[in-house]
Amino acid sequence: MDDDVPLGNPAESLALIERERANLERDITPDPRWMLWPWGIAWLVGFALFFLRYGPDGRVFVDLPDWLPLLVLMTLILAAGVTTGVMGARAGRQVSGPTSRQGLLYGVTWSAAITAFAVLFARISDVLPEPESGLLWAGGMVAVTGVLHMAGGALWNDRDLYFLGAWTLLADVVGILIGPGWHSLIVCVAGGGGMIVAGLIGWLRLR
Template identity: 35%
Template sequence: MSQDQTGPERTPADTPPEDDAPVDIAAMLALSTQQVRRVEDIFARPTISLVLIWGVAWFVGFLVLWSASDQNPWFQTPEAPAGIVFGSLMVGGIISSIVIGSGMSRGIQGAQRVQGTLYGVSWAVGCTAPGFLGGALLANGMPAESAALFFPAAYALVVGLLYLAGGAIWRDRIMYSLGVWTILVGVIAPYFGTPGNTLVMAFAGGGGFLVYGAILLVLRRRALSVHGRSDDRRATKPGER
């Protein structure tokens, strides 16, 4: 009796698909890096906006308050308009923080979305709290001169703590350092009395925000330029060079 030597017949399921390509590790790494950059940029843009908004609000607002005193050798701003300008700038900063913060993590999913949203809302909550606390103290007899020392210091401490939290969350040493600096400004400014504390808050506080915002803008543009050239080189095929 003859025996079939051809062996068992192979089925389509036993045959590896021909269109299975080997995993492109470089492409996967490039995609992962691109996604990380996208997330970083999503957080960078609103952060820069918040820093610059509060930098302008503090620099202009506290300078206006200082100009309402007799310490300004060039001109003097009436107290009522100065208070209105300062209050409007602070309210504008709080509203901007709410709007920007609520959309800070738009387009991101997962834990990072929750982090971004909570951090953005924290700005609005934190910057609103000193106003209510100070109002309660005024209602219970806090002198106006003490209030002029309390409010700037309280805002500086809150903002400084927010920057400390942000720097810790995103491991941003520059943001964390700005938080330390802002807290120091808030603690030191009252020692200059009134209206000297407003001048300290304007230049050391608001000026510090503006410098930090400028640094962030430069770093973001540099990163976009470097990553753009890198992506272009990666997308260029050898035969196209």
């Protein structure tokens, strides 16, 4: 009978299992481009405007309104948050159990960390000169992003995400050491660009 025909040798069976596992991973993993590119674009555009308006040593490369860089950055970050939230929710509907809870708790951790640091920075930024106050906010929030990317990479054994977090932290520290103005440029190019590159690499690996 046909039912009695063997499936093949062990190597073929393992290859079939690996193909099905890869197909399942592609189905339940959000497209890395949609998860990282919105944030990368937000950092590229937002921090570029900060650099042009608030350059090193108070230099103004482009005489933009004072409020414009922050408004653009916050708007793009909000749009990125909505985009990644929708994509993550769609992927989460296909997963249940511990993995789903891990994703939910990880998302809550992001919100809690950003809120806590925002309260802290708002409390102490008024006693700092304006350039240092801006560096505190930008450097602190970029540091939170890098640390949480590394935590996510460790949680899901995702080396690309872990490396992205480490790269983001490195760019942040270098920018902080060089000083206000330059920090915006470094985060714009290395941070935002790093997210775009990481999204592309992740997408190519999924394919």
